[in-house]
Amino acid sequence: MLALASAALALTPPPVRRPAPALLRDRQPTWSNPQGATLTQIREDVWLAERPFYPTLPGLQGTDVGCKMCVVRLPDGTLWVHAPVALDDALRRALAELGEVRHIVTPNTEHQKWAAPWILEFPDAASYAPPGLREKKPEVGWKRSLEELCDLGVTSSAPPAEWGGAIQLCWLKDRVPLTSVPFFNEVVFAHVPSRTLIVTDLWWNYPSSDDVPTSSKIWKAAMDNIYRPVYNRLMRGPNWDESYDTIMGFDFDYIAPCHGEPVATDGKAVLARHLAKIAS
Numbered sequence: 036m037l038a039l040a041s042a043a044l045a046l047t048p049p050p051v052r053r054p055a056p057a058l059l060r061d062r063q064p065t066w067s068n069p070q071g072a073t074l075t076q077i078r079e080d081v082w083l084a085e086r087p088f089y090p091t092l093p094g095l096q097g098t099d100v101g102c103k104m105c106v107v108r109l110p111d112g113t114l115w116v117h118a119p120v121a122l123d124d125a126l127r128r129a130l131a132e133l134g135e136v137r138h139i140v141t142p143n144t145e146h147q148k149w150a151a152p153w154i155l156e157f158p159d160a161a162s163y164a165p166p167g168l169r170e171k172k173p174e175v176g177w178k179r180s181l182e183e184l185c186d187l188g189v190t191s192s193a194p195p196a197e198w199g200g201a202i203q204l205c206w207l208k209d210r211v212p213l214t215s216v217p218f219f220n221e222v223v224f225a226h227v228p229s230r231t232l233i234v235t236d237l238w239w240n241y242p243s244s245d246d247v248p249t250s251s252k253i254w255k256a257a258m259d260n261i262y263r264p265v266y267n268r269l270m271r272g273p274n275w276d277e278s279y280d281t282i283m284g285f286d287f288d289y290i291a292p293c294h295g296e297p298v299a300t301d302g303k304a305v306l307a308r309h310l311a312k313i314a315s
């Protein structure tokens with residue numbers, strides 16, 4: 036009987052997110068933050084700050100496209116923050132319970148909106164700009180560029196020692212269709228101990244459940260049926276395949292995206308299908 040129970044437990048897929056304590060369920064639940072939590076734990080030493088996000092682009096102001104910040108607690112107990120969202124007092128308190136913010140990462144050119152206030156809030160933290168952006172926008176105050184870390188061109192043999200060997204990175208170069216102009220210019224990360232791939236705009240997973248507003252569903256349809264094929268056919272930049280192989284060489288199963296639901300199992304196959312490397 037015990038053996039059967041153990042086998043059943045082993046077959047149970049891991050949860051996408053862990054239940055947030057009541058103390059952290061302090062905001063309105065939405066499809067983009069289903070627990071209404073300030074911080075949601077997804078893996079050991081990995082949390083998401085899940086937030087609604089309404090773009091300022093014409094026609095999208097009323098559409099919640101969702102936005103997630105990822106927080107990793109490094110082996111030395113300090114916090115590594117990816118794609119920061121708006122800071123508020125509840126988030127400040129929740130982070131202070133976890134550790135000291137020492138690393139602020141802006142992973143691509145799109146998710147830079149809150150970089151400056153975070154850098155001001157945590158002046159002792161190292162802050163990292165996506166490749167090329169520090170030179171273009173010095174006023175933000177990034178101390179370093181992720182490009183400096185890519186000693187092998189698109190990836191790094193030795194990420195910063197302060198990351199404690201817990202984080203890998205790979206630069207995935209894209210471009211505006213039919214030009215050589217970078218578009219998102221994203222750097223992808225993997226948290227080694229939890230086998231979590233952390234992506235920004237490379238992959239999204241908008242749910243289609245009933246509680247998702249119609250406008251968000253339309254956005255998902257556009258991303259899936261218009262943006263995705265354009266990306267896969269026309270937007271892969273130099274060394275893209277080399278980067279893809281590097282990322283697939285990371286040991287991950289879970290995917291933590293900035294947009295939509297995380298995936299708790301089979302992450303490599305999910306990403307490969309999304310990028311048209313295997314059949315959907």
Ligand SMILES: [Fe+2]
Nearest residue numbers: 145235236293
């Ligand atoms: Fe995005």
